[in-house]
Amino acid sequence: MYTIVLSILTGVLFAGSSLGSKVTPQMRKAGHNETPAQRAAATVDNTRFARYTLTVLAGIVVLLAIFRVVIHSVRYIRTLTCLNNDTQRYFRTPNLAYGAVKQHLLYAPLFRRRHLRELHFGWFHMGYVPSRFQSLFLTTVIMMNVTLSVAGIEWSGTRAAALSHLRNRTGTLSVINMIPLVVLAGRNNPLISLLSISFDNFNLVHRWFGRIVVLQALAHSVAEVINVVEQGKWKTMRYLFQNNQMYWTGLVATVASVAIVLLASSALRHAFYETFLHLHIALIIFSLIFLWKHLEGTVPQKYLLIMILLWAAERFIRLATLVYRSFGRGGSKAELELLPGDACRVTLKMARPWVFRPGQYAFITVPSVGLWTSHPFSIAWSNNSAEEKNQDSEKGYQITPDDILSSSQEKTNMSLIIRRRAGFTDKLFEKAERSPSGITTVSVLVEGPYGGHASLQSYGTVMIFAGGVGITHQVPFIRDLVAGYASGTLAARKVVLVWVIQSPEHLEWIRPWMTTILAMDKRRDILRIQLFVTRPRSTKEIHSPSATVQMFPGKPNVDTLIEMEAENQIGAMGVSVCGTGGLSDDVRAAVRRRQGYRNIDFLEQGFTW
Numbered sequence: 058m059y060t061i062v063l064s065i066l067t068g069v070l071f072a073g074s075s076l077g078s079k080v081t082p083q084m085r086k087a088g089h090n091e092t093p094a095q096r097a098a099a100t101v102d103n104t105r106f107a108r109y110t111l112t113v114l115a116g117i118v119v120l121l122a123i124f125r126v127v128i129h130s131v132r133y134i135r136t137l138t139c140l141n142n143d144t145q146r147y148f149r150t151p152n153l154a155y156g157a158v159k160q161h162l163l164y165a166p167l168f169r170r171r172h173l174r175e176l177h178f179g180w181f182h183m184g185y186v187p188s189r190f191q192s193l194f195l196t197t198v199i200m201m202n203v204t205l206s207v208a209g210i211e212w213s214g215t216r217a218a219a220l221s222h223l224r225n226r227t228g229t230l231s232v233i234n235m236i237p238l239v240v241l242a243g244r245n246n247p248l249i250s251l252l253s254i255s256f257d258n259f260n261l262v263h264r265w266f267g268r269i270v271v272l273q274a275l276a277h278s279v280a281e282v283i284n285v286v287e288q289g290k291w292k293t294m295r296y297l298f299q300n301n302q303m304y305w306t307g308l309v310a311t312v313a314s315v316a317i318v319l320l321a322s323s324a325l326r327h328a329f330y331e332t333f334l335h336l337h338i339a340l341i342i343f344s345l346i347f348l349w350k351h352l353e354g355t356v357p358q359k360y361l362l363i364m365i366l367l368w369a370a371e372r373f374i375r376l377a378t379l380v381y382r383s384f385g386r387g388g389s390k391a392e393l394e395l396l397p398g399d400a401c402r403v404t405l406k407m408a409r410p411w412v413f414r415p416g417q418y419a420f421i422t423v424p425s426v427g428l429w430t431s432h433p434f435s436i437a438w439s440n441n442s443a444e445e446k447n448q449d450s451e452k453g454y455q456i457t458p459d460d461i462l463s464s465s466q467e468k469t470n471m472s473l474i475i476r477r478r479a480g481f482t483d484k485l486f487e488k489a490e491r492s493p494s495g496i497t498t499v500s501v502l503v504e505g506p507y508g509g510h511a512s513l514q515s516y517g518t519v520m521i522f523a524g525g526v527g528i529t530h531q532v533p534f535i536r537d538l539v540a541g542y543a544s545g546t547l548a549a550r551k552v553v554l555v556w557v558i559q560s561p562e563h564l565e566w567i568r569p570w571m572t573t574i575l576a577m578d579k580r581r582d583i584l585r586i587q588l589f590v591t592r593p594r595s596t597k598e599i600h601s602p603s604a605t606v607q608m609f610p611g612k613p614n615v616d617t618l619i620e621m622e623a624e625n626q627i628g629a630m631g632v633s634v635c636g637t638g639g640l641s642d643d644v645r646a647a648v649r650r651r652q653g654y655r656n657i658d659f660l661e662q663g664f665t666w
Contacts, residue, residue, distance in 0.1 A: 244256060
């Protein structure tokens with residue numbers, strides 16, 4: 058819908074406009090002597106192809122929106138139907154056609170198995186392999202841009218005319234593609250909630266749109282250089298760069314754009330993320346300034362204006378959200394508590410809270426650690442100050458019906474777990490370490506919440522996999538499912554948590570929250586927990602507290618675990634995973650293998666930046 062509005066807006070703004078490139082005597086000497094009629098025809102042609110780009114993208118958005126509405130409707134009806142149905146036999150039966158689509162397209166990696174498991178070349182991080190559906194979409198976008206870049210150009214005419222047309226076409230498309238480029242990069246991208254597609258997926262497409270924009274800009278520049286040099290030699294080219302604003306500003310903008318893409322390579326992005334982020338923003342602003350001057354008086358400048366307004370609006374919303382959540386009422390504070398296993402529990406005391414939903418995350422800035430560093434973290438737990446006082450971290454407390462129904466209330470305290478890594482997390486850990494008690498309080502800036510669009514409430518059987526600190530994303534879903542089962546407001550009848558950790562001491566990360574969940578009403582009827590410890594110091598550390606909470610040494614056999622639950626599944630089955638790339642790929646493969654004879658869905662959460 059958002060893209061449709063943009064398509065209509067650009068059509069209204071640019072109807073009847075012309076490219077209006079300034080033709081200097083020096084340019085005529087170089088062979089740029091198209092007639093006014095030819096330039097007008099080329100401008101109309103380029104504008105038409107620019108609209109095609111937005112129209113195709115709008116069509117894709119509409120199709121995805123229809124698909125999302127159908128899926129949401131099916132899940133909603135399934136939830137209502139299963140509220141008082143403990144067998145849910147009807148929903149165990151898969152749709153064979155949809156199962157094949159999930160197996161071979163929606164859930165499929167590009168090749169055999171690898172998707173979220175990182176590619177490495179020595180010490181260098183080389184990124185991730187897109188899924189089959191992502192690859193199909195990206196191929197469609199690339200082929201569309203290649204086709205629109207060359208279609209309609211009179212290649213049989215003079216070489217100079219063809220190069221001039223190619224120059225204008227690729228330049229126009231490069232600018233028009235900046236509109237989806239900036240929309241997809243935004244944390245407040247409206248398509249995230251409309252299509253229930255994660256920011257992570259949009260960020261992947263954003264990076265590819267950036268490459269397309271730069272390649273088209275290079276084609277635009279190369280076509281012009283070839284044309285000028287062939288007509289007037291290098292001396293003319295040098296003269297134009299020295300004396301014509303359009304040429305030298307275009308050169309600077311193009312060089313800056315190429316630098317943006319090179320610095321955004323996966324190896325550099327992962328090795329120097331915070332430096333990359335600041336350079337990325339600075340180079341974008343620098344490039345836009347010179348591009349604006351380059352396009353002065355042309356139709357593409359109006360496309361660029363739309364892009365700049367969208368970028369500024371998204372930045373304003375982010376700033377307004379940060380100010381609203383972080384200031385007033387004494388400001389937001391964060392209590393840092395050191396935990397075993399190089400981890401830190403951060404409890405946010407919010408100045409202005411929000412209604413929490415499972416799956417949400419927020420961007421955190423600690424000014425005393427780094428004012429210009431903002432990182433996303435999953436919110437693992439939420440409660441009010443009154444609930445916190447009633448909760449004993451060792452014994453827990455019995456959840457009341459009021460607690461179950463309080464999920465729709467605003468929560469003043471948000472908790473998360475941060476694992477020590479390089480950069481921001483290392484500095485944050487050191488700050489907590491300097492406190493004699495291992496607990497310290499700091500001022501914090503919070504931007505969010507984001508996410509929270511996924512739901513597991515329509516599945517009769519739910520398997521939740523977590524690897525290491527990935528448990529922070531999954532704990533709210535477990536709490537929500539157990540509470541919903543006790544109150545009879547969802548379809549879930551069986552929930553299995555599989556958590557893979559390196560050491561038993563990592564259990565301390567979520568001990569107070571899990572103690573609370575284990576004390577919830579009817580928890581034993583629905584929840585089973587399986588803990589896998591990959592690096593135990595001794596076998597004595599491996600012991601199962603009860604029949605519903607079991608501990609095992611080593612890594613889990615994901616395929617076997619899913620098959621055990623699928624054999625006796627109740628209703629539709631949802632499998633969620635948040636953890637390492639290897640764990641995610643294993644779970645994905647196991648779910649794909651059962652499409653066609655099990656009604657089973659796959660939900661994946663990962664931050665692939």
